[in-house]
Amino acid sequence: MGIFRDGRAQPQLQPKPGGNRAALFVYTTVGLENMAFVANAVSLVTYFYGYMNFSLTKSATTLTNFMGATFLLSLFGGFISDTYLSRVKTCILFGSIEVVGYAVLTAQAHFQVLRPFPCKDVPPSKTNQCEAATSSQVALLFAGLYLVAFGNSGVKAALPALGADQFDERDPKEAASLSSFFNWLLFSIIIGAMFGVTFLVWISTSQGWDWSFGVCTVAVLLAFLFLGMGKSIYRNNAPKGSPVISILQVFAAAIRNRNLPIPETNEELYEFQDKELGTRSEILQRSDQFRFLDRAAIARSIQGASTSHTPGPWSLCTVTQVEETKILLRMAPIILSTVFMNTCLAQLQTFTIQQSTTMDRSLMGFQVPGPSIPVIPLAFMFLLIPIYDRIFVPISRKFTGIPTGIRHLQRIGVGLVLSAISMAVAGIIETHRKSVATKHNMVDSAGPLPMSVFWLGFQYAIFGMADMFTLVGLLEFFYAEASSGMKAMSTAISWCSLAIGYFMSSVTVEVVNKVSGGWLASNNLNRDKLNYFYWLLAGLSIVNFGVYLWCSSWYRYKKVEEKQEVDTRDKDPKGKIELGRV
Numbered sequence: 001m002g003i004f005r006d007g008r009a010q011p012q013l014q015p016k017p018g019g020n021r022a023a024l025f026v027y028t029t030v031g032l033e034n035m036a037f038v039a040n041a042v043s044l045v046t047y048f049y050g051y052m053n054f055s056l057t058k059s060a061t062t063l064t065n066f067m068g069a070t071f072l073l074s075l076f077g078g079f080i081s082d083t084y085l086s087r088v089k090t091c092i093l094f095g096s097i098e099v100v101g102y103a104v105l106t107a108q109a110h111f112q113v114l115r116p117f118p119c120k121d122v123p124p125s126k127t128n129q130c131e132a133a134t135s136s137q138v139a140l141l142f143a144g145l146y147l148v149a150f151g152n153s154g155v156k157a158a159l160p161a162l163g164a165d166q167f168d169e170r171d172p173k174e175a176a177s178l179s180s181f182f183n184w185l186l187f188s189i190i191i192g193a194m195f196g197v198t199f200l201v202w203i204s205t206s207q208g209w210d211w212s213f214g215v216c217t218v219a220v221l222l223a224f225l226f227l228g229m230g231k232s233i234y235r236n237n238a239p240k241g242s243p244v245i246s247i248l249q250v251f252a253a254a255i256r257n258r259n260l261p262i263p264e265t266n267e268e269l270y271e272f273q274d275k276e277l278g279t280r281s282e283i284l285q286r287s288d289q290f291r292f293l294d295r296a297a298i299a300r301s302i303q304g305a306s307t308s309h310t311p312g313p314w315s316l317c318t319v320t321q322v323e324e325t326k327i328l329l330r331m332a333p334i335i336l337s338t339v340f341m342n343t344c345l346a347q348l349q350t351f352t353i354q355q356s357t358t359m360d361r362s363l364m365g366f367q368v369p370g371p372s373i374p375v376i377p378l379a380f381m382f383l384l385i386p387i388y389d390r391i392f393v394p395i396s397r398k399f400t401g402i403p404t405g406i407r408h409l410q411r412i413g414v415g416l417v418l419s420a421i422s423m424a425v426a427g428i429i430e431t432h433r434k435s436v437a438t439k440h441n442m443v444d445s446a447g448p449l450p451m452s453v454f455w456l457g458f459q460y461a462i463f464g465m466a467d468m469f470t471l472v473g474l475l476e477f478f479y480a481e482a483s484s485g486m487k488a489m490s491t492a493i494s495w496c497s498l499a500i501g502y503f504m505s506s507v508t509v510e511v512v513n514k515v516s517g518g519w520l521a522s523n524n525l526n527r528d529k530l531n532y533f534y535w536l537l538a539g540l541s542i543v544n545f546g547v548y549l550w551c552s553s554w555y556r557y558k559k560v561e562e563k564q565e566v567d568t569r570d571k572d573p574k575g576k577i578e579l580g581r582v
Contacts, residue, residue, distance in 0.1 A: 017166075022166040027184060029226055030160075034193055035195045036200070037152055038196045039197055041349055042374050043369075044063050046353065052133050057523070070148075070149040071156065074153040078488040079488075081154075082240065082243055083242045085239065086237070087488065088227070098150075101143075101149075101150075106210055109210040114140055115133065153492075161490075165235050183472060186472050201372045250322055256314075263294065284324065285559040287326060290329055323558065345501065355525060356371075373454075381464045413545070419470070423534050438526075477494070
């Protein structure tokens with residue numbers, strides 16, 4: 001309490017909730033949590049191959065399936081956050097599950113009886129000791145992995161939405177801060193990832209995987225304890241009911257009214273009543289796409305039906321409900337046309353890591369661990385994100401008048417082009433690596449080639465820039481376009497592109513092996529045709545970009561109507577159904 005000049009106590013003003021102060025807790029949490037997750041994303045393939053005795057292909061498939069499940073399950077986490085729990089409670093609940101998963105992996109890595117004897121430690125004279133993992137050992141591994149996947153999935157859906165909720169997108173002053181939030185969210189992920197692929201990877205290679213998983217457990221535990229410390233200053237949106245039910249109601253009502261003509265004027269469509277406006281943050285205007293769904297908002301009283309009672313939610317929906325459903329339908333082609341980029345990303349986390357183990361990894365007398373090579377694109381992104389947010393966005397904003405500098409879909413498109421270039425460069429680098437192996441008669445040699453591992457930095461750096469454009473563009477696009485009751489679900493939808501991409505990676509590898517006669521089947525990269533595979537991905541990426549251009553040109557951004565405009569609508573004489581111009 002302060003003191004007035006007359007001696008009276010001056011009350012302390014409570015700080016305004018939300019804003020950058022609250023977002024700092026989110027940045028710290030996402031950095032610590034991703035330090036663990038990204039480190040394992042780039043190095044688990046070596047754990048599967050070298051310590052669980054999986055084959056090279058099975059190691060890559062196990063990792064991509066794990067990553068795909070993590071991102072796909074985020075839909076469930078988003079559903080829980082939007083429907084039942086607040087963002088903070090969702091993060092704490094799923095974060096606790098993630099901690100348990102890392103603890104299980106720590107125990108398996110520490111106790112030899114819980115995993116097979118590593119083939120890499122078996123001398124040539126005792127190769128009979130190199131055995132595959134038992135079913136119980138594999139089951140324990142998958143239990144730990146998918147506890148981590150399930151816990152991380154809920155966090156991925158709720159945590160970015162929690163951070164974005166700290167900024168009011170309807171306030172012009174905070175709209176620019178909201179745009180910057182997603183850039184700095186990625187920046188926090190990058191900082192955590194850089195520690196993960198250097199510090200944690202060094203621990204796993206020099207101190208052991210039990211120490212690495214143990215540090216992950218402690219880091220994630222501290223992350224969510226820290227997140228809970230900021231609970232009192234968050235703007236935490238309360239759950240608004242199931243968005244899935246709302247969507248199903250629209251389809252049910254549209255089917256029920258399928259024989260009614262689609263109204264040409266908006267006055268014949270139902271919208272929220274005045275008393276409901278206080279619970280809605282936005283009213284959406286009618287769009288001209290997917291017009292068959294407009295039947296869900298046709299008030300049957302106009303068709304001569306009795307108005308003695310208000311129709312139920314399964315027979316009459318509001319225009320806003322209909323438009324929320326249309327938004328999801330319009331988003332579907334966008335998300336599907338970005339999937340293939342993440343199929344390419346999966347190759348950098350599997351086959352490129354294996355490439356690094358065959359190359360010279362010395363740097364000033366220090367042996368760089370293969371899984372630490374992704375620090376190259378992370379370093380590029382670490383430098384580029386501040387430049388993009390503080391220089392490019394303000395300059396482009398002056399020309400375009402758009403708070404984000406360029407539109408979300410334009411940003412995503414730039415990333416897709418860079419992804420195709422990255423795969424083409426990867427094919428060139430792999431061709432050179434194989435020529436070095438042939439030139440020095442080391443095709444069947446286990447020793448490192450006389451070729452620096454930093455050659456891989458070219459493909460990584462280009463893809464890092466692609467990820468900076470596309471990932472943030474997707475997160476911001478889906479959060480901005482989703483309705484107020486589907487913010488966490490929309491964030492989860494953006495992660496689904498990664499999920500489908502990882503699952504497609506496994507399928508793509510299998511299909512290419514069968515069709516090509518075994519480009520990737522010899523378990524020896526010097527004999528495999530990995531360069532052909534990269535070039536195939538580059539060509540398909542160009543085709544995919546063409547599809548994306550068509551989808552993005554077809555998309556229509558949502559239009560929000562101000563509340564005061566809605567208050568002036570005409571009402572039904574009996575007050576049972578409100579009709580208005582939307």
